[in-house]
Amino acid sequence: MKKMRLFNILLTLCIISLLAACDPAARGVDVSENLGPAVGEIILASREDGSGTRGAFTKITGVMGEDEDGNSEDHTYIEAVIQNSTEGIISTVAGDANAIGYISLGSLNQTVKGIAIDGVKPSNRTIQNGTFPIARDFNIAWQEDRLNPVAQDFITYALSTQGQEIAAEQGYVEAISDTKPYIGEGSQSGNISIVGSTSVTPLVEALVEAYTTLNPNAQVDITSNGSSAGMMAVLDGIADIGMASRALKEDEAEKLESLSIAVDGIVVIVNNNNQIESLTLKQVQDIFTGEITEWGAVQ
Secondary structure, eight states: OHHHHHHHHHHHHHHHHHHHHHOTGGGTOOGGGGTOSOOSBOEEEEEOTTOHHHHHHHHHHTOEEEOTTSOEEEOOOTTOEEESSHHHHHHHHHTOTTEEEEEEGGGOOTTEEEOEETTBOOOHHHHHTTOSSOEEEEEEEEOGGGOOHHHHHHHHHHTSHHHHHHHHHTTOEESOSSOOOOOOOSOOEEEEEEEEOTTTHHHHHHHHHHHHHHOTEEEEEEEESOHHHHHHHHHTTSOSEEEESSOOOHHHHHHOEEEEEEEEEEEEEEETTOOOOEEOHHHHHHHHTTSOOBGGGGO
16 A cells, blocks of 8 residues: 555656646746747737727728728728727737737726837827827717706816816826816706717716716716717717717718817737737738738738
8 A cells, every 4th residue: 555655656746747847937948938929810800880999090090091082991901800899809809819909098908918009109108299109089079059957067077177187097198288177066967878989988987987976966878889879879869978089070070069088099909928019000001901911921
C-alpha cells in the first residue's frame, strides 16, 4: 500500500513537471510577446444604416463617398457584420480576435481595446484640443411649439453647469464652456419622452437620473433605437426630445430646434488579444471599405 501511494506521488510530480515544461509562463517567458497582431481575415463590425454613429464615422473617415451623380454614398464593405447597438459592436469585437469596429468613447470598456488614429490616442484631452480626428457632437432636438414645460426645463438642466459636469464625469467633453447653474426648485412635474441614439442614451440616462432626483415628480421615458428613429419620432409628435449622435439632416434641421449636449469621440476598437496599437485614418478608410481585408496588410 505504501509503495502504491509513493508511486502515485511520483507520478503526480512527473506530470506537474511535464506541464511546467510545456508552459512558457512557467519557464519565465513573457507570453504577451508571443501574442502579436491578429492574422488572417479582418472581421468588420459596423452599425446599421441610419445610425448616427455610422453616419458620423463614415463621413469623417472617408468611408462615405459619392456616386456618379455626386450624391453621398456609404461605401461600408458589404461583408461587414451589422449590429443595431453599441453593445452589439462591443460583443462582436470582444468575441473575435480578428474583429474591428467603432463605438462612442463614452462606451469604451475593458472588454475591448481602443486604438490610436494617426498616432493620437482617444481621450477627453485629445478630443478637446482637436488632435483626435474622429469626433462628433451629441445632439438633442425638439419641436419648439410642442415642447412642454418639464421637457424645456430638462433641456435647461442638460445645458447647465451641473448638466455639463455630468457629461464630463461620463467621459465626454462639455459642449458649452460658459454655463449657468441650474436653479430649479424641484417643482417640475409631468412626462417627458426621449427617443433616439443608442450612443447618446448613456449620457441622457445619467442626466435624467440627476434631474429626477431634483424633480421627483418628473417622469422620463427613454427609448434607445437610433438617431434617425429619434428624429422621426419628434417630427411625428411621438417624442418630446430626440437624441442624435450625428448632425441633423437638412430636412430635419428645417423643422426642428437642436443643440449639442456634449462632444464625443468615435473610437476604433479591436479585440484585446490584438496587439496592434495604432492605424492611420487612411488605413481605417481602406479597412471599412474593403480595400484592406487581411491584418497582414496593416502590420
